[in-house]
Amino acid sequence: MNTRSLFRVCNKLIGPSIACTPCRHVGTYKTVKRPDPSTLKMPAPGTAPKLMEIIKEKIRLKGPLSVAEYMHIVITNPTEGYYMKKETIGESGDFITSPEISQLFGEIVGIWFYAETQKMGMGPGRPLQIVELGPGKGTLMSDVLRVLHRLGYKPKDLSIHLVEISDTMQTVQAHQLCASHKGCDVDSPHYCEGETTSGIKVYWYYDLKKVPCNFSWYIAHEFFDVLPIHKFEKTEEGWRELLIDIDENEKLYYRISAKETNNVNNLIRPPLDGGDRTELEAFHKHKVVNPLETPGASDLTADVDFSQLRVAASMTPGDENYALVVGPVTQRDFLRRTQAEARLKVLIDHAKSDEQKETLQAAYEMLIDPEKMGERFKFMAFYPSAMAAILEKYPPIGFSNLEKETK
Numbered sequence: 362m363n364t365r366s367l368f369r370v371c372n373k374l375i376g377p378s379i380a381c382t383p384c385r386h387v388g389t390y391k392t393v394k395r396p397d398p399s400t401l402k403m404p405a406p407g408t409a410p411k412l413m414e415i416i417k418e419k420i421r422l423k424g425p426l427s428v429a430e431y432m433h434i435v436i437t438n439p440t441e442g443y444y445m446k447k448e449t450i451g452e453s454g455d456f457i458t459s460p461e462i463s464q465l466f467g468e469i470v471g472i473w474f475y476a477e478t479q480k481m482g483m484g485p486g487r488p489l490q491i492v493e494l495g496p497g498k499g500t501l502m503s504d505v506l507r508v509l510h511r512l513g514y515k516p517k518d519l520s521i522h523l524v525e526i527s528d529t530m531q532t533v534q535a536h537q538l539c540a541s542h543k544g545c546d547v548d549s550p551h552y553c554e555g556e557t558t559s560g561i562k563v564y565w566y567y568d569l570k571k572v573p574c575n576f577s578w579y580i581a582h583e584f585f586d587v588l589p590i591h592k593f594e595k596t597e598e599g600w601r602e603l604l605i606d607i608d609e610n611e612k613l614y615y616r617i618s619a620k621e622t623n624n625v626n627n628l629i630r631p632p633l634d635g636g637d638r639t640e641l642e643a644f645h646k647h648k649v650v651n652p653l654e655t656p657g658a659s660d661l662t663a664d665v666d667f668s669q670l671r672v673a674a675s676m677t678p679g680d681e682n683y684a685l686v687v688g689p690v691t692q693r694d695f696l697r698r699t700q701a702e703a704r705l706k707v708l709i710d711h712a713k714s715d716e717q718k719e720t721l722q723a724a725y726e727m728l729i730d731p732e733k734m735g736e737r738f739k740f741m742a743f744y745p746s747a748m749a750a751i752l753e754k755y756p757p758i759g760f761s762n763l764e765k766e767t768k
């Protein structure tokens with residue numbers, strides 16, 4: 362089945378019966394409330410003196426920190442880390458992500474997974490684990506589950522596995538997704554478990570390696586950019602790591618390591634050696650603030666080099682266990698190729714008021730507008746190498762030209 366007809370069928374199957382929480386109130390139409398895109402904020406700097414002291418103390422004791430060590434503390438320090446102490450995403454937080462803007466986003470992701478799984482003969486009726494890395498407020502998962510329910514998945518066949526480092530965010534996710542939830546013993550692989558109103562089991566992990574190895578979909582949205590990165594520069598003596606140190610005015614600053622650090626040897630090697638570039642990985646801010654000035658007060662993200670990610674995932678380390686990678690393509694291209702506009706039309710046709718129609722339309726524009734989120738955000742997909750022949754026959758939806766897919 363080609364892309365257009367597949368998404369037409371899915372759209373029909375899901376129809377107007379959109380519920381506001383996963384697998385509940387089916388049969389009644391309700392659009393999911395999202396904020397007015399014109400009121401959305403980007404992160405603003407603040408103050409977090411305590412974390413600054415923690416970092417300086419660490420440098421005094423141990424010497425300069427790598428950028429990765431610095432990011433790790435800033436993002437995950439148990440009391441002052443950026444994601445640990447407050448709800449950072451959404452209308453009341455510092456920034457907004459695509460699933461928080463429109464229900465369309467999570468619905469299209471759900472339909473995409475469904476369509477790709479059909480190719481493997483692993484559709485409804487087969488057990489399925491959905492694993493999400495860094496699930497934020499749980500909104501994306503909630504939208505995906507609602508769609509899967511409409512597409513015929515039964516709660517007994519599904520389990521949800523969330524990898525989340527922040528207890529604050531975990532609580533938000535539990536309230537979004539579960540009717541009940543509880544903490545677990547330290548010897549359990551997961552630290553918390555819960556159940557949705559329809560009976561789907563939900564588990565939380567600090568470590569991805571603890572997630573059971575079963576047939577799974579993996580979702581990682583706005584996740585790679587919060588992972589700690591190392592930063593390197595090419596000098597006349599070769600690659601050197603950028604470190605964070607304290608200057609004579611007690612301020613943090615970057616300096617280039619005098620000698621080759623172990624990270625240079627371990628991380629920069631062909632084909633991941635950056636080619637002709639003189640800098641590898643850099644900080645990127647939604648709003649420009651000095652990442653060394655107020656640690657923990659504003660979001661700290663890496664500008665993910667998707668081409669290097671692609672190389673890393675496609676490497677064949679002596680066995681067949683490598684990934685087939687497609688993308689990156691822009692969010693705009695992906696959503697347009699996966700018929701998001703047709704889905705938007707269904708939602709608008711069933712909206713209760715003109716105001717609701719306008720909000721749905723404005724949110725969609727925000728997702729695809731090249732000046733807003735359309736070009737800046739990218740989609741990539743990773744498949745097991747065993748799927749090569751299937752993908753040759755049925756190319757991944759959304760990653761190549763519509764003309765090619767609809768042949």
Ligand SMILES: C[S@@+](CC[C@H](N)C(=O)[O-])C[C@H]1O[C@@H](n2cnc3c(N)ncnc32)[C@H](O)[C@@H]1O
Binds near residue numbers: 436444524
């Ligand atoms: C930028 S938010 C993305 C939220 C969500 N995926 C979305 O699109 O709305 C990053 C999420 O990853 C979590 N996180 C950050 N570092 C993490 C780590 N090392 N392991 C697991 N989760 C992490 C944060 O607490 C947060 O839930």
